[in-house]
Amino acid sequence: MKHKPKPWAAVIHPDDLPLTLEKLGSIRDSEEPGEFEIKKKRVDGLYRWHLVRMEPVKNDIGEVELWVGTATDIHELKQVQQQKDDFISIASHELKTPITSLRLSLQLLNQIIGNPSATMLPKLLEQANRSLNNVNKLVEELLDFNKVTQGQISLNKTQFAIGKLIDDCCENVRAGGIYTITITGDRDLQLYADIVRIEQVIVNFVNNAIKYAPGSKTIKINVEQGDGFVKVSVIDKGAGIPAEKLPRLFERYYQAESNGSQHSGLRLGLYIVSEIIKKHNGQFGATSKIGEGSTFWFSLPLNQ
Numbered sequence: 001m002k003h004k005p006k007p008w009a010a011v012i013h014p015d016d017l018p019l020t021l022e023k024l025g026s027i028r029d030s031e032e033p034g035e036f037e038i039k040k041k042r043v044d045g046l047y048r049w050h051l052v053r054m055e056p057v058k059n060d061i062g063e064v065e066l067w068v069g070t071a072t073d074i075h076e077l078k079q080v081q082q083q084k085d086d087f088i089s090i091a092s093h094e095l096k097t098p099i100t101s102l103r104l105s106l107q108l109l110n111q112i113i114g115n116p117s118a119t120m121l122p123k124l125l126e127q128a129n130r131s132l133n134n135v136n137k138l139v140e141e142l143l144d145f146n147k148v149t150q151g152q153i154s155l156n157k158t159q160f161a162i163g164k165l166i167d168d169c170c171e172n173v174r175a176g177g178i179y180t181i182t183i184t185g186d187r188d189l190q191l192y193a194d195i196v197r198i199e200q201v202i203v204n205f206v207n208n209a210i211k212y213a214p215g216s217k218t219i220k221i222n223v224e225q226g227d228g229f230v231k232v233s234v235i236d237k238g239a240g241i242p243a244e245k246l247p248r249l250f251e252r253y254y255q256a257e258s259n260g261s262q263h264s265g266l267r268l269g270l271y272i273v274s275e276i277i278k279k280h281n282g283q284f285g286a287t288s289k290i291g292e293g294s295t296f297w298f299s300l301p302l303n304q
Helices: 007-011 017-030 075-111 120-149 162-175 195-212 243-248 269-279
Strands: 034-041 047-058 064-073 157-161 180-185 190-194 218-225 229-235 283-289 293-301
Touching (some): 120 269, 157 162, 162 180, 162 195, 162 229, 190 195, 195 218, 195 229, 195 269, 269 283
Parallel strands (some): 180 218
Antiparallel strands (some): 047 064
């Protein structure tokens, strides 16, 4: 004779049902409190993670008379935990790559220390410095992220010309000779802001354009004045970003893929950018069209 399935079994995710039955049986056999996690279906048909707790109610002689249970929605907590695990994995991988390269360079330098080669030595030193710079960038990003999440990011505001700052930000990219960066609009607009943090924002947007639009060798930066604010836009002519991904670009850990490919990085840059602009009482955003390119922008009040 077949047992009829329990009514509650219909709301348990099929993948979790065997383990659920096993856990239920184990807890009941032990006659002790227990808990386990399952994916449970809501009334709208979506499965969400729940923490199930069971507690026996015993009589005076220790016999179980009934069981009391709760199912607490922990879906958001599970997502945060998964993001944390993913981030640790990403950070470990990203740090390991330049550290391994640095170690290799130092090992090779150690081998030729008694007879340094005129051609080999400069290359190894350049590679070691590049690896060290990459490690430093990753550590700085981690430190910035920690400051942001702890609400400890501080601003040191000064008066400066936005055009001069953009030129300074783009000097290294221009020196490479691969990308052309043009600046349009009012270069002489004066801002009262943290020049180091705003430089960080512009560099992030420019690097973002290089990373996700490698075929677009021209990057345009436009400066315009609105009613009481200045807006800076970094524009590329790359492949573009799907519309459904645009609202999530400034979330922590989120990274839009370009043509299905994965890019290195801690996925924190745009999130840190968003917090810097918020701290300045500014606004930020991104627009894009597939096949035409993307625009990342931020605006700051002129008089703060």
